[in-house]
Amino acid sequence: MLDDPIGDAAPTHRRVVVTGIGAITPIGSGREGLWTGLQLGKSAVRRLTRFDPTPFRSQLAAEICDFDPLDYLDARRARRLDRFSHLAIAASRQALDDSQLDLTQIDRQQVAIYLGSALGGIAFAEEQHRHYLTDGMRAVESTLALSVFGGAGASNVAIDLGLQGPTVGNANSCASGAIAIGEAFHLIRHGDAEVVLAGGAEAPLAPLTFGAFALIKAMSTRNEDAARACRPFDCARDGFVMAEGAAMLLLEERQHALHRGAHVYAELLGYGTTNDAYHMTAPLPSGAQAARAMTLALCEAGIAPNNVGYVNAHATGTPLGDAAELTALDLVFANCGHRPWLSGTKGLHGHALGATGAWEIALTALALERGWLPPTTNLDNPDEALCARLIPTGGIHQQVDYALSNAFGFGGINASLLLARVSVR
Numbered sequence: 013m014l015d016d017p018i019g020d021a022a023p024t025h026r027r028v029v030v031t032g033i034g035a036i037t038p039i040g041s042g043r044e045g046l047w048t049g050l051q052l053g054k055s056a057v058r059r060l061t062r063f064d065p066t067p068f069r070s071q072l073a074a075e076i077c078d079f080d081p082l083d084y085l086d087a088r089r090a091r092r093l094d095r096f097s098h099l100a101i102a103a104s105r106q107a108l109d110d111s112q113l114d115l116t117q118i119d120r121q122q123v124a125i126y127l128g129s130a131l132g133g134i135a136f137a138e139e140q141h142r143h144y145l146t147d148g149m150r151a152v153e154s155t156l157a158l159s160v161f162g163g164a165g166a167s168n169v170a171i172d173l174g175l176q177g178p179t180v181g182n183a184n185s186c187a188s189g190a191i192a193i194g195e196a197f198h199l200i201r202h203g204d205a206e207v208v209l210a211g212g213a214e215a216p217l218a219p220l221t222f223g224a225f226a227l228i229k230a231m232s233t234r235n236e237d238a239a240r241a242c243r244p245f246d247c248a249r250d251g252f253v254m255a256e257g258a259a260m261l262l263l264e265e266r267q268h269a270l271h272r273g274a275h276v277y278a279e280l281l282g283y284g285t286t287n288d289a290y291h292m293t294a295p296l297p298s299g300a301q302a303a304r305a306m307t308l309a310l311c312e313a314g315i316a317p318n319n320v321g322y323v324n325a326h327a328t329g330t331p332l333g334d335a336a337e338l339t340a341l342d343l344v345f346a347n348c349g350h351r352p353w354l355s356g357t358k359g360l361h362g363h364a365l366g367a368t369g370a371w372e373i374a375l376t377a378l379a380l381e382r383g384w385l386p387p388t389t390n391l392d393n394p395d396e397a398l399c400a401r402l403i404p405t406g407g408i409h410q411q412v413d414y415a416l417s418n419a420f421g422f423g424g425i426n427a428s429l430l431l432a433r434v435s436v437r
Contacts (some may be wrong), residue, residue: 015059024203031274032111032262033374034103034211038074038255039361042106042213046259046371047378050386051407055239055360057253062217072238072363074255080169085172093168094154096135099258099367100127100165101172102211107209108173111262111274116175124177124205126196127166128188128212130366132181132423133159134356135218146262165213169260177205185421186326187285188212190258190369194429195284196263206268211370222254228293230330242363243390244327244356245334245402252328255362259370277290278377279415279432283313285307288424295330295420299340302355305426306344306416309429313414313430318350322385324376326343326420327356328363330412337418353410356404359389369419373429378415380433383411 035185038056039049049056056074065071081090081098084105090098104125108115108237113121137160143151145400160163163181178199183193196210216222225231225268232251234241243249270274279398284305288296295302310317326337345351379385387403392401412433 026196026203027266028200028263028280029266029379030261030277030280031269032105032107032113033377034110034278035259035371035374036076036079036099037257037361037371038076038104041079041205041293043378045108046375050360050375051384052137053387053389053406055359055389057237057241057362059235060217063219065222068223068226069233070226070228070251071235072232072241072253073184074219074253082307094133094159095215096129096136096213097159097165097168099215100169103211103213103258103260104169104173104209104313107260107262113207113262118207120174121176122206122260123175124196124199124208125166125175125179126192126208126210126334127169128182128184128192128366128370129165129214130183130185130188130223131214131216132162132183135163135215135221136160138218138220144355147198166396169209171236184425185423186363187369187419187421187425187427188366190373190417190419190427190429193261193370193373194259194285197280197283200263200265204285206265208263209260210263211258212367214364214367215256216254216365217256225254230293232329240390242329242359244325244329244358244388245395246391246427247393247395249334250329251330252358252363255364255368257364257367257371259367259374260377261370261374266271278380279382279434280429281432282309282311282313282430284312285425285427290424292423295336297336297339299336299343301424302337302340302418302420302426303343305428306340306418309416310429315414315430317345317348320352320414320416322353322379322415324372324415324417325354325356327388328358330332333420334395337420351401353385353401353403353408353412355386355388369417369427372419373417373431376415376431380412380431382416383409385410385412
């Protein structure tokens with residue numbers, strides 16, 4: 013077991029709470045759409061329809077078929093933005109509406125935007141490259157250069173909402189959304205902002221982009237059994253299933269939220285991020301740095317491992333990734349006399365790369381508030397190395413006080429956030 017963090021607890025800082033949730037996902041949109049889709053337990057994974065996937069060994073994805081940017085943007089602005097920015101703005105508007113924060117009543121210079129995305133506008137760039145090859149530069153959208161830089165999504169959210177605080181886009185692979193939320197948490201905790209819109213957006217479903225992941229054999233090839241293809245922690249797991257979407261959370265300094273009578277879903281208590289410094293695609297087999305990310309989050313919160321009731325795992329369904337995460341969990345929890353409930357939800361909604369960590373932090377906040385923990389989908393034959401209590405099919409009604417949400421990515425990037433149920437703080 014890693015060192016008990018209680019003795020090293022950080023001094024008192026400003027407290028940070030979640031007061032708004034926006035989500036565009038394959039299993040449902042908005043706070044309640046995400047939650048309902050989670051409880052229904054019906055996988056959104058299907059054969060790709062956005063383009064013909066026949067040339068690829070992996071032919072599955074979790075697409076969003078009912079998203080219309082005109083529900084959030086006027087037609088002229090929608091035409092000038094790509095799907096990545098559409099999704100980022102839509103989820104941000106949802107989170108703001110859900111929070112009932114009136115922007116006319118606060119200093120917009122004190123509202124920040126932290127947005128993570130592994131690939132940003134790359135799918136739009138791929139589309140424009142096809143136009144260029146066919147018809148030359150006259151066929152390329154004039155907005156291309158404004159769509160593909162790393163901060164495009166965050167900048168477009170700032171312009172759309174008129175927010176003038178720090179605006180940061182990160183590209184830390186599949187940990188991007190979680191890192192955006194963690195860094196936003198620190199921004200408020202350290203007194204540099206009162207309110208932050210934070211999360212992730214991803215629109216990666218384009219042939220070359222998709223094919224690049226198929227080429228490195230990272231994705232499931234269970235093409236004839238789409239809904240059961242993604243199998244986190246199952247002995248028959250063979251890779252992840254790519255998805256698209258976005259999630260943004262409205263984070264507030266606690267007194268700021270209470271003063272205006274905001275509804276609080278959960279409190280953020282700790283955040284840790286590390287790097288394996290080992291390999292671009294394979295995780296460190298010992299799990300030591302993933303475990304250290306979890307322990308850093310616990311240390312910052314001043315919470316011992318035996319107080320954690322639930323872990324929302326990164327759990328993509330890759331053979332190496334899931335094994336390393338199980339080893340990391342064992343380092344944190346195996347010898348503390350307590351094994352938390354554990355699940356990974358990507359079998360339902362797929363893996364939207366940088367956006368998924370934000371989806372999963374949102375659903376972890378809702379699970380804490382509502383006392384229901386989601387199951388791991390398609391878990392027929394659990395990996396014998398599991399160190400935690402697996403949540404059975406159908407989920408469980410269980411009130412827990414503290415939960416960890418993990419997100420790990422290419423390049424050995426690890427992130428973990430600790431959340432608390434509101435009534436225990």
